[in-house]
Amino acid sequence: MNSFDTPIDRRDSDSIKWGKYAGRDVLPLWVADMDFAAPPPVIAALQRRIEHGVFGYGGPWPSLTESVLAHLESEYLWRIEPEWIVWLPGLVTGLNVACRAIDGEVLTATPIYPPFLSAPHFSGRQLNRAELACTDAGWRFDQNALKSALTAATRLFLLCHPHNPVGRCWSREELLTLATFADANDLVVCSDEIHCGLVLDADKRHIPFASLSPEAARRSITLMAPSKTFNIPGLGCAFAVISDAKLRHRFERAMAGIVPHVNVLGLAACEVAYRDSGDWHRELIAYLRTNRNLVMAAVNLENGVKMQPVEATYLAWIDVRKLGLAKPAAHFEAHGLGLSDGTDFGAPGWLRLNFGCPRSTLEEALKRFSAACRAA
Numbered sequence: 001m002n003s004f005d006t007p008i009d010r011r012d013s014d015s016i017k018w019g020k021y022a023g024r025d026v027l028p029l030w031v032a033d034m035d036f037a038a039p040p041p042v043i044a045a046l047q048r049r050i051e052h053g054v055f056g057y058g059g060p061w062p063s064l065t066e067s068v069l070a071h072l073e074s075e076y077l078w079r080i081e082p083e084w085i086v087w088l089p090g091l092v093t094g095l096n097v098a099c100r101a102i103d104g105e106v107l108t109a110t111p112i113y114p115p116f117l118s119a120p121h122f123s124g125r126q127l128n129r130a131e132l133a134c135t136d137a138g139w140r141f142d143q144n145a146l147k148s149a150l151t152a153a154t155r156l157f158l159l160c161h162p163h164n165p166v167g168r169c170w171s172r173e174e175l176l177t178l179a180t181f182a183d184a185n186d187l188v189v190c191s192d193e194i195h196c197g198l199v200l201d202a203d204k205r206h207i208p209f210a211s212l213s214p215e216a217a218r219r220s221i222t223l224m225a226p227s228k229t230f231n232i233p234g235l236g237c238a239f240a241v242i243s244d245a246k247l248r249h250r251f252e253r254a255m256a257g258i259v260p261h262v263n264v265l266g267l268a269a270c271e272v273a274y275r276d277s278g279d280w281h282r283e284l285i286a287y288l289r290t291n292r293n294l295v296m297a298a299v300n301l302e303n304g305v306k307m308q309p310v311e312a313t314y315l316a317w318i319d320v321r322k323l324g325l326a327k328p329a330a331h332f333e334a335h336g337l338g339l340s341d342g343t344d345f346g347a348p349g350w351l352r353l354n355f356g357c358p359r360s361t362l363e364e365a366l367k368r369f370s371a372a373c374r375a376a
């Protein structure tokens with residue numbers, strides 16, 4: 001039995017994923033964390049750090065920075081300098097800071113992870129949205145939609161790469177087209193790459209937007225974290241990579257006074273996640289790939305629902321509009337399945353299913369999914 005097969009009871013824990021349905025027979029496949037324990041080297045590093053017993057304010061140390069640099073170079077052929085890194089307690093913080101740092105309107109492509117929609121608003125910026133196109137060949141950027149959503153005042157493009165919720169690992173060609181668009185319209189690109197370690201297709205690779213060219217680097221803020229890949233989002237450790245010094249200073253000025261230090265356990269976990277957890281990561285990807293295939297097969301078997309292949313992330317984005325349900329998420333909850341409501345992503349009639357769970361949980365969830373579709 002694979003260690004990912006072993007269910008870990010999270011019902012009476014601090015988990016917001018499981019707490020939402022406390023006392024109800026609803027399998028929670030909504031918020032994006034996985035029901036797996038962190039990699040053993042991460043747990044050991046945390047134990048060592050706790051043994052030390054002193055938890056004062058902390059900051060990054062040389063072997064941590066070295067681990068980040070080595071990881072980015074070996075995984076993505078992306079060479080960065082230590083001073084380009086700005087540590088953050090989370091990616092959502094980074095999205096909000098980017099909106100505050102860049103004067104002007106914001107552009108993004110929907111459907112999208114909800115904080116992309118709220119961050120401009122919280123920062124007093126107008127948000128302009130372009131819809132992604134759902135084609136027979138999969139989800140694509142729609143250049144016409146991007147051009148029509150763009151205003152003269154737009155200065156920031158929020159990119160989700162890989163994309164939550166549609167699961168695309170954007171290709172070099174697609175990214176180059178976006179880079180040309182950003183150049184032509186003088187946009188800063190804030191690229192949220194939190195899911196970059198979760199590319200499931202063996203023939204695809206994550207390409208950091210900033211690694212495309214010196215010009216793309218100059219206009220980009222890359223947001224990354226070990227949190228999704230190594231399942232440690234509760235440890236609150238992330239970072240921005242900003243090579244352009246002026247842009248980096250603008251970002252840091254917008255953080256001043258409101259963004260706290262990253263907690264020391266998150267930093268300790270980050271170092272070993274990136275450096276020592278490769279075996280665990282390879283097994284995880286193989287496990288998620290099989291889960292993804294099971295979800296695809298089960299969803300596309302049902303009448304009235306469909307989904308496109310998930311190239312990256314552990315999230316399936318499912319079109320249930322043809323079921324004709326007034327409240328799709330509530331209908332699936334009533335059948336024992338807690339999914340994310342597409343409305344929050346700017347797409348009513350869609351649901352997002354998190355398949356980062358043991359196979360036994362997923363198999364039960366897919367039975368409930370099918371019962372809910374047939375009862376619609």
Ligand SMILES: Cc1ncc(COP(=O)(O)O)c(C=O)c1O
Nearest residue numbers: 032090091092093113164192194
């Ligand atoms: C695209 C994306 N960005 C950011 C986050 C959350 O980041 P954090 O917990 O570091 O704020 C998520 C979590 O699901 C996500 O999918």
